[in-house]
Amino acid sequence: MTELNQLADSSGDIILSPEELAAEHDLAARPSRRLEIVIAVTALVLSVTAIVLSQNIYLRMGAGGLDPKWWPTVLSSIAAGLSAILVGFALFGPTVSRGDLESVADGGWQRMLLALALSALYVFAWAQIGYIVPTIIYLAALLWLFGLRAWKGLVLFPLITTGFIYGLFHTMLRVPL
Amino acid sequence: MKTGTLFAKTIAIAALASVAFTASAFAQDAFPSKDITFVVQAAAGGASDRTSRAIASEMEKDLGVSIIVENRPGATGTVAFAHVAEQPADGYTIGFGPVEFAIVENIGYDFDRADFTYLGQIMNSPVVLAVPANSPYNTLSEFIEAAQTKELSVSNSGAASAFAATAFTLAKTTGAKITPVPFDGGAPAVAAALGNHVDAVTAGAGETATAFADGTLKVLAIFADEEHPRFPGVKTAKEQGYDLQFGAWGGVYGPAGIPDDVKATLEASIKKAAATQTFLDAITPAGILPAYRTGAEWEAFIATEAARYAEILK
Amino acid sequence: MNALLDGILAVLEPTVMLCMGAGVIIGMLVGMFPGITATMAVALASGFTMTLDPVQGLAVLLTIYVAANFGDRIPSILINTPGTPASIATTFDGYPMAKNGRAGLALIVSALVSAIGIIASMVLFAFASVPLAQLALKFGPSEMFAVVILAMTIMISISSKSIAKGLLAGVIGLTIATIGRDPITGDARFTFGIRDLNGGLDFIAVIIGLFGIAELFDQLLTHRQFKIKPISALGRWWPTKSEYKQIVKPTGIAGLVGLVVGIIPGAGGDIAGLLGWDRAKAASKNKAEYGKGSIEGIAASDVASSATLGGSLTTTMALGIPGDSVMAVMIGSMIVWGIQPGPSLFVNQPSLVVTITAIMVLATLITLAINLVRMPMMVKLLDMPVHYIWATVLVFCLVGTYATTNNMFTVIVMLVFGVIGVILKRSGIPASPIVLGLILGPLAESNLRRSLLIDGPAGLVGKPISATLISLALIAIVVSLAAPIIARRRAKQAAAAPTN
Structure with missing residues (x-):
């Protein structure tokens, strides 16, 4: 019953009846390993694309030190690293709850x-x-x-x-x- | 015979309407017969916007129609330039053409000066070189001499601006070791000089006038032909032996192919408006100077400026 | 003493009061509609105020500035759409509160703490402008870079569910912020030959898309007939005694953060709101509540971003350097009126300084009063059937976005980010780190490269302010990464230990 108590606490003034609570639970989006994998792989593909695009930035004049390519390259590399970690989580970690997301309604x-x-x-x-x-x-x-x-x-x-x-x-x- | 009279009335109205229509078609000869749109390439509030609104309200009085100022900021002004170029060349869409007209084609923008009709230059905001009050340099030559032995940083309002170009050119022509440091706008560039984070700043007269009046900035030189009323006692670069002129100038333009008679009306109106006291009162407090050129003179001037910027920005 | 009296008397003129009334109406209206910014309203109004005398003109413009800051919070709380960047952090707890049926309470608390923030910052403005402005000048590129690095540590705390996803979102934001022209050389990056991309993505369009449109699309996806959302149906208006007590600490902490950030040129209400929220969370006993509709959270975000108003006025008046875009427009008007901002203003025209302070404080109090009285009406709007609300929100987001640039491309950007936003939302990737990345990315890169241009690498660690801030940032990173691990270990120990 701890979960029930917490819900009642965080919602402040609203007092939910048990029926309503049950309804809330049914509406929550279900965790899905396949979805997590798709998200992580998409992120990885996009960040690798960004690395390639950063390398192709056309420079009008040679800039000493940090040129315009530097910052996008750093960022897209970090993004690729983080996506790789996400791929790992998605494949081998436990399926995580999808927070307060609701499931998609009919239509x-x-x-x-x-x-x-x-x-x-x-x-x-x-x-x-x-x-x-x-x-x-x-x-x-x-x-x-x-x-x-x-x-x-x-x-x-x-x-x-x-x-x-x-x-x-x-x-x-x-x-x- | 009610229907008959109704029919007759309809015909009469239609006839009247068609006469009125032809009349208005003839009346189109007398430009302008409807509201004019004036496109500004910057957001509301800046120097371009201020100048545009001032000239538009003076032209309104002269032309007798409303002039609606539209701000279409974005992509160094090229969003607005392209928008104006695409409008019908009937004189009902004009815009404010800043110094970027001579710059953007040199930094990789899709921009063609032939897409426009030039109606006249109206203003110039000369570039000044200023140093913090506690700086050891008091003249332009002291500053240049120092920069020949050690690296000096000079802030400006942004990459590929008239202000950055001034610092580049000063370095190139004198062999001084000047590092231009672009900021995100004129105000932060001036603040960097006030806080002694850079050795000097190249900025517009308007942005430096306040600090100069308060004695927190020393203005070493003005890159213009004449001394500036807001900087009494400050010499031009030419007077100090460096023949360089840089400014953030601006004028009024329209799409290419505006008919000659319409163009003449607009040019005359711009010339008149740019000379009114109200216009001057609106721009001079911001450090902007009146600088009139006819459409043809301005077009030629932009061509020489563009050639100069092509050299600098290469 | 004369200056004080003169300054206050100048404001009490009936014509000045009339001007303030007009300012409040315009400002509230402008703030409420996403996309229309205070800058736009002040720029347009300055066309009309040019002919007024300076005190009347300042009354109109400053009141718009204040009232828009209040109005701005309303769409953030009610429909998750920040009207300007300054109210981004308001959505963190404001919208969840509204969803929990506490919209009224959120609006009242927001208005109360905003007033506290503005008035506190105006006290600083009145008494310490000149020394504070001198402090502001100490922030050059290397110091700004350090501030930004410190602010980036918030990414960890606002991505509570999955740190990896939160950081990824932050990096996505940083990366899309590089679209446009390079800040130092002017080279095109990721523009793919599209002219409109040269200016970068319009920030307001992106936040309206990621927050407002994405939330709306999510509702379209999940809304069910039988389930009634109690946004307006339930909820008290006024905080209880214990709630007042609860918000004292976050208001104090975040208010201080806002006052400090306000002084730093280039950092505005957006960064202050986020940092204030983050610091209040770090100091709170109820950390877990933050982001889920915490009354502390909304107090923190709104007091912090409002407390920057006086700061930007400080740099504007005492240095002649505009503290934000509204102030840039104001400076233009002041120069026409013959008011020369700068240190000498405080010596030569002390009564004007008093007048400005009085206008700001009075405008705050009037707007607060109107807000407290009118809020119930605002919330009643949400009693409309849901199809009207959805249609209205959509069309106002579209038209409001168009109004920021008068360019249809911006509207397209907004819609695209609405779609991206709903995909990310369904994927569990939070939107707020993206926005944080968008704000901080350009500041981080350009200030780092500027400081390297000026002094080389030594400039970053050799200056006391930047060295201190960077070490603070490092500590913050270590603490916030370690905190969940420690918490988990404790939870395990607690679970292992017998409970009684």
Whole structure:
């Protein structure tokens, strides 16, 4: 029961019922050795790439002492060393808890990737045709994606928010939106 | 016959609208007929921004339209230069062109001076060489002589700046052992000299004027043709036998291909604005001096400067 | 005595009070929106204040400066998005507190200690500016390098879960900070021919991405309908007596750290907040709580970063060297008004020094009062259904980032770092050491190379300040690496020993 007591302590005023606590536990992300290996190997590959790139920095004039290549080379070498240690941990160490991370919800990936795609599209459209129209469409699309179906909200909220931002940034702060 | 009258009205409105449209098309001849955008290559608050806002507000009075100042900082100003070059060459987008116009092409940036129309130089902030108050050197030649026997460090606001170039050139032309030390901006470079961490500093007049007035810095030389009102009694480098001029100058430019009549209107307006008392009052307290050149003169000047920086930065 | 009276009377003019009112409104607004910085607001406002008289103008600009520092904390606590680098450390404990349903308490404590920090630093400004400024000048490249090395030791303490992953994150931050132009020679590094990369990655875009967007994406991944997040639903506003007692020590320690860091030119509220948090943690009995929603943690980070305001004002006024980017803009305005900053200002115009102090203190008190009254309204915003909150946060992060440079590339950088951030978060690699690396990397490299240019290697160990700081850093590294090992050994012994 020590764990239970600790949880109750650290959460201050909130008193969680046992059912809620059980629910919390179910949501926690599970430790995974395979994931740890992937992370560590990716880090190793990236840091070795960085070492190679550092060597290829083009120098306009010969600098005495520490040249521009030196610092990136030092850093990427340290990164490679640390990643190698991580690879070791991942392969031979115990699987570590993933802290307070929650597991991915059903449809979570889809929701996140769609939000990202919408944002990328929005940035592109904004650069091409200007701020106002893309922002209204973007906000409405986001709200739809996040589960809002009431048409009043889908229309009014984007209009008001877009107008507010335009007033604050463009008119007051002279940001060329 | 309600629909008929409605139809007639619509036609009448359309006709009126088309007349108005053609009229406005003719009116375009009278530049300017809408707001002008003025692009600054630095963040709000610095010397470029201050000068730009001052000239823009004077040009506004002259041209009768609003001039909106936009800050587009980044990549030694080249983000702003590229942005202006891509805008339509109708005179409605202009910008502030700093000394980097002569420098960036020499340090590996994708930059072509032919991408721009030059409308006139408006200012110059001469480089000065200053030493801490307790320094043993009192003149430029004392400093150079000392540097011929031992290594002296000279801080500046950053690599490949007009200030770094001054120190490099001074070393090259006199054979002095001067180590230019680039800092992240003019203020830390001056602070390094005030704290005796370096032997001297090359900086703008604005950044050194305060410390000079307080007696914590001695200004040994000004790299300009004339003495500077903020540094009474300080001689130019030329007067001390070293014929070197360096400055952080600036002017107004636009994308290449601005029609001649529009260009003429803008040039005249810039010339007028740069001579107003309000403009002078806004820039001179910051150590910036008025320095007018016409568009053509400025373009030629940038070409000679670029050739000079190519030598120094090689 | 006359100077004191004159200085204070100048502030009590009705027009000056009006100017301060305008400053508070602008500053709070600016601080609350991520991306809009106090520098931007002060630069724009200085266009209008040019025609006012100096005291009125200073009232507007300084009040914006103060109020933005308060407002800055709000998005850090409520949506994990630091509006400026100065409130990075606020997210460490502020956001976890909000997630635990103690957002109100976090906001109130943050506002209280910020006020304490600013007022303490203004006392120093009023009484010791000139000698402190002389001390500030002692920090040259080798001393700065030593400070940065000392600050880097924080990487160990902010990566509590896995030291290897935390250090890796720190090195990632240091490495991506090298993107752009070399600080000494101007050579391009890792720019891959992309023009916009020449200036390096925009810092604010990276922190909004790594903290704000990554947290939002993580919520999109994990949010479940039936689970109600109690950010606004629960929580007291005012600390209890025992909580007040609890925050006295961290506030004192971190406040001192902030005051010292504030004097050092080139080190601002960001480094102070992180160092203050770290030192308070090291001295605390409840180390394990830090980073998980500790009231001590938020008190430490916010008092430390706020206590740098007076320090940057000190170097600005007593040396004419701007202590931060807001002060750089202020100097421009002051020169136009005919105020010449420098040591002589304190001799020739003592009443102006009193006026500046009075404006800063009064602005702090007004903003504090407004904060305490208005906070409940702010938190009520989070009562909105979650789809509105997500959409609003996303669009404000995008537009706010754009406003920092008016360049779409910066927005793209922000989104990319949002994606990187969520990947790292799911991988258990903490974001805060990355940001620390981004702040410290350029300072470390450039100051090391500068000091080698000036004096060679002897300069680093031969000067008393840098030698002391570097030895402190070495001690800190050894202690913080050894501490978990000792703790583990003790735990084993305790487990082995019979319990009663």
